[in-house]
Amino acid sequence: MKKLSLVPANTKIKFVGRRKLFFMFSALLVAASLALGMTRGLNFGIDFEGGIMIEVRMPEAGRLGEMRSQLGNLGLGEVTLQEFGSPTDILIRVQRQEGGERAQQVAIDKVKGTLGPNVEYRRTEFVGPQVSEELFRDGVLAVLFAMTGILIYIWFRFEWQFGVGAIIALAHDVITTIGVFSVTGIEFNLATVAAILTIAGYSINDTVVVYDRVRENLRKYKTMSLVELLNMSVNETLSRTVMTSVTTLLALLSLYILGGEVIRGFSFALIWGVLIGTYSSICLAVPLLLYLNVDRGTEKAADNTPGGTPQAEAEPGE
Amino acid sequence: MVYFSKWKIILVLAVVALGFVFATPNVMEKSTAESIPTWLPHKQVNLGLDLQGGSHLLLEVETDVVIKEQLESIVDGVRVALRRDRIRYTGLGVRGLGVGVTVRNPADLEKAVQLIRDIDSGIEIDTQGNRIILNLTDDAITERRNNALAQSIEIVRRRVDETGTREPTIQRQGASRILLQLPGVEDPERVKRLLGRTAKMTFHLLCETQTAGQGRVPPGCMELPDADTANPNSGGTYLVRRRVAVSGDRLVDAQASFSAQTNEPVVTFRFDTLGGKRFGDITRDNVGRPFAIVLDGKVISAPVIREPILGGNGQISGNFTVTEANDLALLLRAGALPAPLNILEERTVGPGLGADSIAAGKVASVIGLIAVIVFMILVYGLFGVFANVALAVNMILILAALSLFQATLTLPGIAGIVLTIGMAVDANVLIFERIKEEVRAGRTPISAIDAGYSRAITTIIDANLTTLIAALILFFFGSGPIKGFAVTLSIGIVTSMFTAIMLTRLLIVTWLRRRRPAALPVV
Numbered sequence: 001m002k003k004l005s006l007v008p009a010n011t012k013i014k015f016v017g018r019r020k021l022f023f024m025f026s027a028l029l030v031a032a033s034l035a036l037g038m039t040r041g042l043n044f045g046i047d048f049e050g051g052i053m054i055e056v057r058m059p060e061a062g063r064l065g066e067m068r069s070q071l072g073n074l075g076l077g078e079v080t081l082q083e084f085g086s087p088t089d090i091l092i093r094v095q096r097q098e099g100g101e102r103a104q105q106v107a108i109d110k111v112k113g114t115l116g117p118n119v120e121y122r123r124t125e126f127v128g129p130q131v132s133e134e135l136f137r138d139g140v141l142a143v144l145f146a147m148t149g150i151l152i153y154i155w156f157r158f159e160w161q162f163g164v165g166a167i168i169a170l171a172h173d174v175i176t177t178i179g180v181f182s183v184t185g186i187e188f189n190l191a192t193v194a195a196i197l198t199i200a201g202y203s204i205n206d207t208v209v210v211y212d213r214v215r216e217n218l219r220k221y222k223t224m225s226l227v228e229l230l231n232m233s234v235n236e237t238l239s240r241t242v243m244t245s246v247t248t249l250l251a252l253l254s255l256y257i258l259g260g261e262v263i264r265g266f267s268f269a270l271i272w273g274v275l276i277g278t279y280s281s282i283c284l285a286v287p288l289l290l291y292l293n294v295d296r297g298t299e300k301a302a303d304n305t306p307g308g309t310p311q312a313e314a315e316p317g318e
Numbered sequence: 319m320v321y322f323s324k325w326k327i328i329l330v331l332a333v334v335a336l337g338f339v340f341a342t343p344n345v346m347e348k349s350t351a352e353s354i355p356t357w358l359p360h361k362q363v364n365l366g367l368d369l370q371g372g373s374h375l376l377l378e379v380e381t382d383v384v385i386k387e388q389l390e391s392i393v394d395g396v397r398v399a400l401r402r403d404r405i406r407y408t409g410l411g412v413r414g415l416g417v418g419v420t421v422r423n424p425a426d427l428e429k430a431v432q433l434i435r436d437i438d439s440g441i442e443i444d445t446q447g448n449r450i451i452l453n454l455t456d457d458a459i460t461e462r463r464n465n466a467l468a469q470s471i472e473i474v475r476r477r478v479d480e481t482g483t484r485e486p487t488i489q490r491q492g493a494s495r496i497l498l499q500l501p502g503v504e505d506p507e508r509v510k511r512l513l514g515r516t517a518k519m520t521f522h523l524l525c526e527t528q529t530a531g532q533g534r535v536p537p538g539c540m541e542l543p544d545a546d547t548a549n550p551n552s553g554g555t556y557l558v559r560r561r562v563a564v565s566g567d568r569l570v571d572a573q574a575s576f577s578a579q580t581n582e583p584v585v586t587f588r589f590d591t592l593g594g595k596r597f598g599d600i601t602r603d604n605v606g607r608p609f610a611i612v613l614d615g616k617v618i619s620a621p622v623i624r625e626p627i628l629g630g631n632g633q634i635s636g637n638f639t640v641t642e643a644n645d646l647a648l649l650l651r652a653g654a655l656p657a658p659l660n661i662l663e664e665r666t667v668g669p670g671l672g673a674d675s676i677a678a679g680k681v682a683s684v685i686g687l688i689a690v691i692v693f694m695i696l697v698y699g700l701f702g703v704f705a706n707v708a709l710a711v712n713m714i715l716i717l718a719a720l721s722l723f724q725a726t727l728t729l730p731g732i733a734g735i736v737l738t739i740g741m742a743v744d745a746n747v748l749i750f751e752r753i754k755e756e757v758r759a760g761r762t763p764i765s766a767i768d769a770g771y772s773r774a775i776t777t778i779i780d781a782n783l784t785t786l787i788a789a790l791i792l793f794f795f796g797s798g799p800i801k802g803f804a805v806t807l808s809i810g811i812v813t814s815m816f817t818a819i820m821l822t823r824l825l826i827v828t829w830l831r832r833r834r835p836a837a838l839p840v841v
Contacts, residue, residue: 003697003698003699004693009754010758101660101662102660104661105510105514105661108664121666122670123666124506125664125665126664128660128661130378138795138797142792142794145791146787150787154784190800194804197791197792198737198785198792198803200788201788201789204781205741205784205785209777212776216773239754240747240751243697244741244743247693247743247744248740250686250690251736251737251739251741252737253686253689255737258678258685259733260678260679262368263733270733
């Protein structure tokens with residue numbers, strides 16, 4: 001049987017040689033993301049901003065305009081309505097009300113009173129000011145802790161240079177993901193934080209696989225130039241990198257298209273994360289090692305590597 | 319690596335078999351699964367509220383109110399004690415988390431302190447000149463707050479039970495919060511309405527001078543609004559004696575019914591023995607005078623006592639609708655909350671959306687699974703089939719683990735499973751790619767497989783552990799549905815490492831032994 005081959009054997013693509021291009025591209029992405037994050041900001045969901053979100057299914061389509069004016073006249077501040085997946089499903093978002101937790105309940109009652117009993121309430125979510133602040137704080141802490149945890153693990157398993165390279169690539173992925181959320185205006189909520197953490201895990205996963213190969217080759221080819229060695233490591237692992245990205249993307253695309261409106265933003269974030277994570281491990285994490293003064297493994301250094309030497313168990317038992 | 323010891327084979331097969339057994343209840347109807355004897359695996363996956371529909375409410379008990387009440391009762395205690403012993407004082411009142419009072423005559427100070435000490439055991443007493451300062455001790459405050467929370471949880475439970483909600487979860491969270499989960503509740507508005515009232519009921523006599531709303535309130539009286547504000551004929555406010563004649567704590571039962579005379583909805587109630595006696599005494603002594611039934615600081619009814627009510631039974635008519643009468647009866651039966659509740663967070667999902675989410679999640683998982691399976695076969699041929707068997711078993715193991723640990727499956731949890739489908743084959747991809755390389759380097763099939771596995775394993779562990787770190791941190795910081803994502807992702811990582819490393823290897827080794835191929839089908 002003829003097999004599908006996404007990446008031909010023995011590729012010799014000079015990834016590391018084009019590093020200046022990648023670095024510039026990424027620097028631009030990161031700068032743009034930071035600028036956007038500061039100027040345009042994020043479309044925070046009620047999880048982080050507080051407020052009310054109600055998803056309703058109307059008996060018939062085409063009442064959006066009417067509803068918009070009805071709900072807009074309630075004096076609840078900013079009320080936004082949008083179709084949600086189908087013309088009869090409408091997502092209503094009401095800004096956080098002044099006056100503590102009770103005022104929010106009054107607002108929910110007003111909206112439900114206005115819409116009347118003939119609509120199906122598919123979802124009612126309300127997050128008060130206290131809880132939204134806590135969720136935001138927890139979200140930020142979770143991302144920071146996850147990145148620290150991963151950094152510590154990499155630092156134990158590899159030399160510090162690899163840890164630095166991995167964390168730069170990781171920060172790049174997280175920052176540009178936030179940038180993408182700013183550009184697209186997709187709601188940034190608790191699920192997005194979960195997506196960012198997953199992206200972090202995935203991106204590191206990819207980086208670790210390539211780094212593992214770099215480490216192995218560093219021991220094998222002591223005299224090869226570092227540029228050449230890094231290129232070889234990327235190319236050797238390229239078909240795995242592409243394969244895993246493809247299978248993950250296949251599953252995520254299925255989720256994005258078929259998984260329903262509620263988690264579409266979440267699946268979008270994950271898809272973006274797989275793409276940027278794959279790019280950053282090959283085009284950033286590896287070339288960065290050139291500048292991080294990687295130990296070229298004299299006998300002593302290799303033996304001192306924390307976490308053991310894969311060479312010992314890699315001897316084939318024939 | 320190519321060699322498998324007998325016990326290892328048995329272990330792998332046993333894990334797979336157990337996975338099947340624990341996952342099986344999930345393909346049955348719920349009623350069938352429930353009829354399985356308990357010594358057999360019978361648990362189904364626990365669906366989160368976002369999938370089965372229901373309401374999640376985070377409530378806060380305003381425990382400050384309880385502390386304030388406590389301080390006010392200390393003020394009353396001090397007033398009574400000092401007056402009784404004719405000690406003249408000034409400036410008595412609540413100050414922050416304490417109470418202050420100044421004794422006019424310094425000679426009385428010691429005696430006053432003595433008297434005050436007996437009022438409440440949870441106070442510390444300081445003196446500054448003639449001023450006595452009483453502070454609640456930290457322990458006393460904590461105990462008060464804890465009691466208020468525990469009592470609130472009990473009352474919330476009773477009220478929720480009265481509404482007939484099946485299997486509610488009521489949990490304490492932190493120092494002053496209650497997490498309430500109501501599966502299957504379509505209309506949380508009623509529950510919210512019921513929880514939004516403290517339902518403190520008291521019976522008071524009215525003050526003789528009813529010149530409410532104008533001028534000063536006579537001592538010992540207070541002005542309370544009429545609950546029925548919609549009624550244009552209502553006087554607006556009543557002057558009510560401060561002293562509680564009978565407290566609602568003494569109620570043992572309350573039912574909604576209809577008045578025999580007017581056929582309007584009313585609430586009938588019954589006092590316990592002591593309450594009934596007190597109510598009897600008061601009604602006997604005050605025939606012809608009005609008394610007020612006060613609920614949460616509002617007068618719901620102020621009828622004139624026509625005759626002594628001696629049996630301990632009574633009836634409240636307050637222009638109720640049937641729903642209002644039912645709610646009031648329920649609240650009185652369940653008892654009063656020690657402090658008001660605030661709803662901090664609400665997430666309600668209707669059964670329609672929940673069912674749609676499950677359906678969409680199932681379709682997305684199946685299509686994703688098929689896409690990955692086809693792709694793996696196209697790229698790796700027979701070895702792809704091995705990886706796919708591992709993938710299928712992995713799905714079963716995830717289901718089994720979720721059922722066994724009774725973890726909650728949420729919509730993001732389904733997303734975690736779909737993501738696992740894509741990432742679970744990674745370990746096999748790593749191994750197969752490595753085998754390819756070894757074959758290209760000129761190794762024999764057995765030697766290539768051996769080297770492929772042993773070299774890929776450290777990478778697989780490194781790569782999976784980093785994802786696991788992220789997932790675990792998400793588990794500890796995440797809440798509700800997001801926790802569900804962390805759960806399935808973590809379980810998926812662990813089970814995929816087992817299936818990808820152990821199970822596919824067993825399959826490949828068995829195939830290798832039987833066929834003894836000259837070339838490997840991956841290349």
